[in-house]
Amino acid sequence: MLQVDLQKRLGDFNLDVAFGIEDRGITALFGRSGAGKTTLVNMMAGLLRPDSGRLHIGGHTLFDSDAKINVRPERRRVGYVFQEGRLFPHLSVKANLLYGRRFAPKGERYQDAAQIIDLLGLGGLLARRPATLSGGEKQRVAIGRALLSEPRLLLMDEPLAALDAARKSEIMGHIERLRDVLGVPIVYVSHALEEVTRLADHMVLLADGGVVATGSAVDIMSRPDLSPHTGRHEAGALIETQVAGHDDFGLTELAFTGGVLRVAGLDLAAGTAVRARIRARDVAIATTRPSDLSILNVFPGRIAEMHPSGAAAMDLQLDIGVKLWARITARSAHELGLVPGREVFALVKSVAIDRHSLGLAQPPNRN
Amino acid sequence: MFALSALESEAVLLSLRVAFWSVLISLPVAIAVAWLLARKRFPGHLFLNGLVHLPLVVPPVVVGYLLLLLLGRNGAMGAWLWDWFGITVAFTWRGAAVASAVMAFPLMVRAIRLSLESVDIRLEAAARTLGAPPIWVFATVSLPLMAPGILTGTMLAFARGFGEFGATITFVSNIPGETRTLPIALYSLTQVPGGEGGALRLMILSIVIAMLALFASELLARRVRARLEG
Numbered sequence: 001m002l003q004v005d006l007q008k009r010l011g012d013f014n015l016d017v018a019f020g021i022e023d024r025g026i027t028a029l030f031g032r033s034g035a036g037k038t039t040l041v042n043m044m045a046g047l048l049r050p051d052s053g054r055l056h057i058g059g060h061t062l063f064d065s066d067a068k069i070n071v072r073p074e075r076r077r078v079g080y081v082f083q084e085g086r087l088f089p090h091l092s093v094k095a096n097l098l099y100g101r102r103f104a105p106k107g108e109r110y111q112d113a114a115q116i117i118d119l120l121g122l123g124g125l126l127a128r129r130p131a132t133l134s135g136g137e138k139q140r141v142a143i144g145r146a147l148l149s150e151p152r153l154l155l156m157d158e159p160l161a162a163l164d165a166a167r168k169s170e171i172m173g174h175i176e177r178l179r180d181v182l183g184v185p186i187v188y189v190s191h192a193l194e195e196v197t198r199l200a201d202h203m204v205l206l207a208d209g210g211v212v213a214t215g216s217a218v219d220i221m222s223r224p225d226l227s228p229h230t231g232r233h234e235a236g237a238l239i240e241t242q243v244a245g246h247d248d249f250g251l252t253e254l255a256f257t258g259g260v261l262r263v264a265g266l267d268l269a270a271g272t273a274v275r276a277r278i279r280a281r282d283v284a285i286a287t288t289r290p291s292d293l294s295i296l297n298v299f300p301g302r303i304a305e306m307h308p309s310g311a312a313a314m315d316l317q318l319d320i321g322v323k324l325w326a327r328i329t330a331r332s333a334h335e336l337g338l339v340p341g342r343e344v345f346a347l348v349k350s351v352a353i354d355r356h357s358l359g360l361a362q363p364p365n366r367n
Numbered sequence: 368m369f370a371l372s373a374l375e376s377e378a379v380l381l382s383l384r385v386a387f388w389s390v391l392i393s394l395p396v397a398i399a400v401a402w403l404l405a406r407k408r409f410p411g412h413l414f415l416n417g418l419v420h421l422p423l424v425v426p427p428v429v430v431g432y433l434l435l436l437l438l439g440r441n442g443a444m445g446a447w448l449w450d451w452f453g454i455t456v457a458f459t460w461r462g463a464a465v466a467s468a469v470m471a472f473p474l475m476v477r478a479i480r481l482s483l484e485s486v487d488i489r490l491e492a493a494a495r496t497l498g499a500p501p502i503w504v505f506a507t508v509s510l511p512l513m514a515p516g517i518l519t520g521t522m523l524a525f526a527r528g529f530g531e532f533g534a535t536i537t538f539v540s541n542i543p544g545e546t547r548t549l550p551i552a553l554y555s556l557t558q559v560p561g562g563e564g565g566a567l568r569l570m571i572l573s574i575v576i577a578m579l580a581l582f583a584s585e586l587l588a589r590r591v592r593a594r595l596e597g
Binding site for chain 1: 493495496497498499501508511594595
């Protein structure tokens, strides 16, 4: 378990967070700029001293103000991948990677340097200096360096913020593979929904120095009441699917509990797990099964809940086997006579689900 | 051609030896003081800063006289050194090295402090998260990144020590073969009738040596910088 209960006042900003999460997989620390994400991870790494509170990671107490415990950063065994990499400019890539190796206890060297170099595709860079690396290469080295110091927990503070879209996707693929292969728990700080959709298992939602919600990423991203924090226009549901096949028209079929979702073609083998985020504003409602319609994704279901959203909109939670959200106008809801419990059809445009909405694991050979 | 006389080579070698030892003994102290001034806030910070810079602003003869009072055989520290270690520095070449070190100290500290302040403390924080204790971080991250500043400081201090005159002659006097460094030898020649020729040779000699030192340090600095920037 990762148990966090920390307080810190910085000028006008007051951080007070408490949450407990399993130390497995990737936990996204999500929130807007200024929510206190970096302050929190700095306290977890021991780079910033909390005013009060407790911090336990995997049974180890790293900070406890009552017991006067404040473990030094070098003894915490908490790895940290910084937004800007922070590679040592005077050392080669290889020396950077191995910098923390000597400090890991001999009996606790689980990571195989050759495996990590291979997983991160660093084999050809070992003799280079950081100044000659591209942004994506630098971050890959930074991730490898942190992992080889044998951390019990790996913190990543917006490691993709400085990269272009292609590099982002590439590094996310690497992070997914590390998660699957190495089993080091990761706390991933981000304010980009796209990254969280793709990577996060758990999620801690931060706003104004406090925790708004904690839970599985799928649950939290599917809650419209949290959309002010996750992004109002991005409100929607996250659905776990599997690639079922590809049709003759270039579409990929994603199977889920409620049926088959057709999206623009994905270069993925059948069986691959894919997360699809369906935004509420991309879902329309029909009371009878529509015919003569261009929309391919039609899911029968039932209205579970209705919440007014703003002055003229209405958010409907639909049960189509999984939870789905639809945002329609209050006028339509009235004219169609929509009430909770009513059987309806949810309509989703295939083209509304672009690659930013899909958390797909990249094939390992595509860099 | 320009063959050195016995007196000249004696003065040059003595000056080189004095400058070398003055740099060697002051370098670790200068790094420590630069680190304190750059990284720590403590009561007496301003005072320490002033103390370090004092040799830059008071007349060298004042520094020399102060050293004589402190380190002379009957001085507070001088007596202690003599009683416990049997070492005396007053009126020896070692005293000349001490005088040079003190006079060059502010230049050395300033150069090293500047370079330390330009070291990104975020890199040091990163090294700590990788498990490295502070001393190790300093030795493997801060120090290598400070190398250009340390080099500059060393070169400045060497040049200053090589040419140190006022504090040296006050503290250790003008003893041939022991404390008659190149500048003091030059001064002595200007004080005797018929010494102009010798004074001129020593003047040219000191300019040549200074230029060589400058070239050497510049070449070295380029190599260090190239190494740092990969």
